Amino acid sequence: MIKKLKSEINVCSICNTEMPAEITHCPNCKADLIKGYIDTSARQRRRWSIIFLLFVCSLSFYYLYPTSPQPRLLIIIFAIALVLSIALPYIYFKAKNKDKVIWKRKRL
């Protein structure tokens, strides 16, 4: 008999039930294995990076706008920069935490 490697088994951290790695839903306590979990401290860092980027964008817009030869273009660039300020931290932390897993029971 071939023993399964530890990495081929998922163990539910809530009820300690073992199951094959391809199953991400605990049959015992109905918890789900969530991949790419972002914990509270990472969420906080993500929020502060967004605030920082938005602040930098606004500040540069504030200083560039009065002297800009093409104010309309600057507004478009500013709008794109605002979207990126929010999207980039999300993408970054998602990529950084993609291997992080957590067991969570669905809220009823």
Ligand SMILES: [Zn+2]
């Ligand atoms: Zn379980």
